[in-house]
Amino acid sequence: MTLTDQDATHFAGAFDQMVANIEKAVRGKTYVTRLALTCLIAGGHLLVEDNPGTGKTQLAKALANTIEGTHSRIQFTPDLLPTDITGVSVYDQSTQRFAFRPGPVFASIVLADEINRASPKTQSALLEVMEEGRVTVDGQPHGVGSPFMVIATQNPIEQAGTYRLPEAQLDRFLMKTSLGYPDHDTTVELLADAENRDRSGAIEPILRADSVRAMSAQAGLVHVDPSILSFIALIGEESRRHSHVSLGLSVRGGLAFVRSAKTWALSQGRPYVTPDDVKGLAQPVLAHRILLGDEAQFSGVRVGDVIDELIDSVPAPAYRP
Numbered sequence: 224m225t226l227t228d229q230d231a232t233h234f235a236g237a238f239d240q241m242v243a244n245i246e247k248a249v250r251g252k253t254y255v256t257r258l259a260l261t262c263l264i265a266g267g268h269l270l271v272e273d274n275p276g277t278g279k280t281q282l283a284k285a286l287a288n289t290i291e292g293t294h295s296r297i298q299f300t301p302d303l304l305p306t307d308i309t310g311v312s313v314y315d316q317s318t319q320r321f322a323f324r325p326g327p328v329f330a331s332i333v334l335a336d337e338i339n340r341a342s343p344k345t346q347s348a349l350l351e352v353m354e355e356g357r358v359t360v361d362g363q364p365h366g367v368g369s370p371f372m373v374i375a376t377q378n379p380i381e382q383a384g385t386y387r388l389p390e391a392q393l394d395r396f397l398m399k400t401s402l403g404y405p406d407h408d409t410t411v412e413l414l415a416d417a418e419n420r421d422r423s424g425a426i427e428p429i430l431r432a433d434s435v436r437a438m439s440a441q442a443g444l445v446h447v448d449p450s451i452l453s454f455i456a457l458i459g460e461e462s463r464r465h466s467h468v469s470l471g472l473s474v475r476g477g478l479a480f481v482r483s484a485k486t487w488a489l490s491q492g493r494p495y496v497t498p499d500d501v502k503g504l505a506q507p508v509l510a511h512r513i514l515l516g517d518e519a520q521f522s523g524v525r526v527g528d529v530i531d532e533l534i535d536s537v538p539a540p541a542y543r544p
Contacts, residue, residue, distance in 0.1 A: 226444050226494035234441055235492035237430070238264075241289050244429050248285035249278050249375075251409035258400050258507055259286060259374070261490065263332075263468050264438050265482040267397025268353055268373040270511055278402055283334040283374045290370065291428035292331025292434075299341035305348035309358040310365070323360055329367050331432065335375040339388055346392055349373065353395045370435045382387050390470060390514065397479050398504075399511035445485035446495040450540035454501060455480050459539045462509070465528055467519035476512045483508055498539040505534050 237485035238260060245256050259282060262269045271279055280296065287294035298306060327333065328349070338346060352358050353373055357366045375396065377388065404410070455477055464469030472480075481496075483504050488496045509530050519529075 224444055226441065226446075228494065229490075230441065231489055231492050231494040234438060234489045237434075237438065237452070238282040238490040240429055244289045244426060245282070245285045248281045250412060251405045252282075252402055255402055256282070257487075257490065258398055259480055261483060261486045261503075262397045263290075263370060263372045264435065264442055265397060265486040266370075266439055267479060267482065268375065268395060270393070270396040270399040271374060271376045271402060272378075272399065272458075273376060273401045273403065279336070279376045282402070283332050284376075286372075287330070287332035288426035288428060290331065290430050290432060292370065292432055294332045294334070295327040295330035296334040296336060297327050299335060299337050299339075301342060302341060303341045303345050305345050306360075308348045309352070310344065310360060312361050321361070323365060325365065326358075328358065329365075331368070331370055331372070333371075333373045335373055337378055338375040339377040348490070349375075349394055349435060350395060351468070370432055370439075370476060389418060393511045394473060394475055396511060397483060398507040399527065400505055400507050436475060442482075442489050444494075445489050447481060447485065448495070448540070451484075451496055451498060452481070454498060454537065454540050455484075458501075458505070458509075458533055461533050461537055462513055465529060465533065467515055467524050468513055469516040470512075470514040472509060472512055476508070480504070480508050502534055502539070505530050508535075 238257075241260055243257050245260075246253065249256060259269055263286065273279060283296070284294050297303075306326065308326050308328050310324050310329070312321040313324050314320075317321045317349065335349065337351075352367055352371075356369065356371055357364045359365070373396075458480075459472035459474075459477050461471075462468055465471065480501070483498045484500045487504055488494075488500045491500075506527060510526055513526055513529060515524055515526060515529070
């Protein structure tokens with residue numbers, strides 16, 4: 224099946240409606256909202272590194288309400304256990320059998336708040352469900368349903384009581400971004416509405432879960448020219464050769480790049496990916512996948528600057544659909 228321009232226009236219209244709906248709760252953050260929706264439709268997860276109080280919970284709840292889904296929030300702490308996330312088997316005396324009691328990960332949108340405050344063992348409990356969409360307890364798999372998305376927040380690593388996320392877990396996130404503080408006018412608008420403590424609660428659903436799955440299927444049909452696939456592959460190869468980089472873009476990261484670019488292109492009303500789509504998504508897709516060497520970190524080199532160097536060093540194809 225080939226997508227038509229009409230299909231792409233319809234998809235972009237629905238995407239824009241979802242963005243506008245979420246922005247009733249998350250003001251002035253259009254770019255981050257579009258990234259979050261791209262992650263959802265592409266079947267990925269979002270990592271948000273930010274300070275407390277910037278609207279991360281509002282984003283997760285507004286997104287869940289927009290798609291008529293369920294929402295849960297897990298506050299990660301040093302004493303959190305893996306079963307506190309995934310669920311546990313409980314013995315039922317009436318039936319004399321063990322019954323599975325689902326944990327908070329069984330929701331459409333799961334907010335994993337301050338994920339890097341928990342121990343690595345607890346953090347790793349999310350790996351299977353993020354990758355496979357299921358939880359295995361006592362040898363029995365339990366699917367979490369679809370759509371499913373984890374929005375994880377982490378505090379800057381220099382803050383007290385934080386653990387560095389393992390590379391394998393970082394690579395499970397489709398994108399990394401930051402909400403940041405709103406501008407002055409938006410802040411004044413929010414302060415004027417101080418009595419409204421949960422703006423996301425008023426968000427009405429505009430799509431059903433099956434519609435989100437249909438949008439995901441459409442995004443998978445977006446055309447990616449071989450020259451653009453080569454462009455992405457070269458970016459990955461250059462990242463692994465860069466003098467400041469100790470760990471570059473993996474093949475899984477390259478696949479994430481392609482999935483993200485397909486959804487992003489379709490949200491712009493195009494059934495094909497352009498080099499500008501790849502360039503525009505480079506920072507959120509690569510920021511958590513490129514790890515700097517010790518010497519580069521001590522010298523004050525920033526990952527964002529390395530990504531800009533990579534994009535500038537690889538010639539973009541002169542692709543014209």
